[in-house]
Amino acid sequence: MATRKYDFKYMQYRGQEGRLIPLLQQAQAEDGFLSRERLERIHEETGVPLTQIYGVATFYAQFRFTPVGKHLVKVCHGTACHVSGAEDISEGVRDEIGIGNGETTADRQFTVEKVSCLGCCSLAPVIMVGETTHGNLTPVSVRKVLKGYAEAGTGTDAGSGTGTGAGGEGDA
Ligand code: FES
Numbered sequence: 001m002a003t004r005k006y007d008f009k010y011m012q013y014r015g016q017e018g019r020l021i022p023l024l025q026q027a028q029a030e031d032g033f034l035s036r037e038r039l040e041r042i043h044e045e046t047g048v049p050l051t052q053i054y055g056v057a058t059f060y061a062q063f064r065f066t067p068v069g070k071h072l073v074k075v076c077h078g079t080a081c082h083v084s085g086a087e088d089i090s091e092g093v094r095d096e097i098g099i100g101n102g103e104t105t106a107d108r109q110f111t112v113e114k115v116s117c118l119g120c121c122s123l124a125p126v127i128m129v130g131e132t133t134h135g136n137l138t139p140v141s142v143r144k145v146l147k148g149y150a151e152a153g154t155g156t157d158a159g160s161g162t163g164t165g166a167g168g169e170g171d172a
Contacts, residue, residue, distance in 0.1 A: 020048060020056045024063055033064040068111040069104045071149050073097075074128040078117030084124040085138075090114070092139035093127070096146045109150060 023046070027038045034057055043050040057063045075093060077086045093112060094100050101114040118126050123135025127142060134145050 020046075020053060021060070024053075024057055028063060032068050033066055035065075067104070067108070069108045071110050071129050073110055073112045073146070074115045074118065075101075075112060076116070076118045076124070076126045076128075077114050078121065078124075080117070080121035080124040081126055086125050088139045089125045089127065089137055089142050092137075092142040093146065095139070096143040097150070110146070 020042075023042055024034060027042065028034055031038060039053050039057065040050065042048070043053055057065075073093060075086065075090050077090075081089075090100065097105055097110050097112070099105055099110065099112050101112055104111040118128055118133065120126055120133055120135060123133065125137050126133060126135045127137060127145070128134070129145065129149055134142070137145070
């Protein structure tokens with residue numbers, strides 16, 4: 001018989017449906033995605049109907065319902081990145097790790113997500129890997145960036161830092 005663990009961390013939100021979004025954000029930050037089990041626990045501890053929780057979670061694009069890889073690769077397709085070759089960058093990503101938007105590699109190392117503006121248009125075209133921004137990319141340099149993460153093995157996101165990061169060597 002399955003036993004369920006409760007920590008009642010959501011109890012303080014009972015009756016506060018308006019607090020659902022930060023709750024869901026917190027759950028996703030901890031797990032990387034929103035599992036059914038986690039959503040059921042929020043329902044049980046807050047009293048908010050499960051259908052309402054799903055309604056909110058599915059309304060916002062920021063929420064995911066499947067696990068992501070160790071490295072979440074956000075490929076910007078905002079206007080500045082689009083005109084600077086975002087499609088070519090996505091092709092470079094696919095060439096290097098074999099996946100496109102919304103997909104996760106079989107080894108669960110990478111998940112690719114197509115996003116709108118990442119807020120650093122002057123570096124276009126841009127990707128983010130985890131919390132690290134890589135800009136001024138080319139189809140060649142984006143492959144080098146991803147290779148660096150793949151070769152880093154089991155650590156946290158390689159090439160950590162801010163700014164252009166690894167492989168941001170301009171318009172080669
Ligand atoms: S459009 Fe890509 S960072 Fe702004």
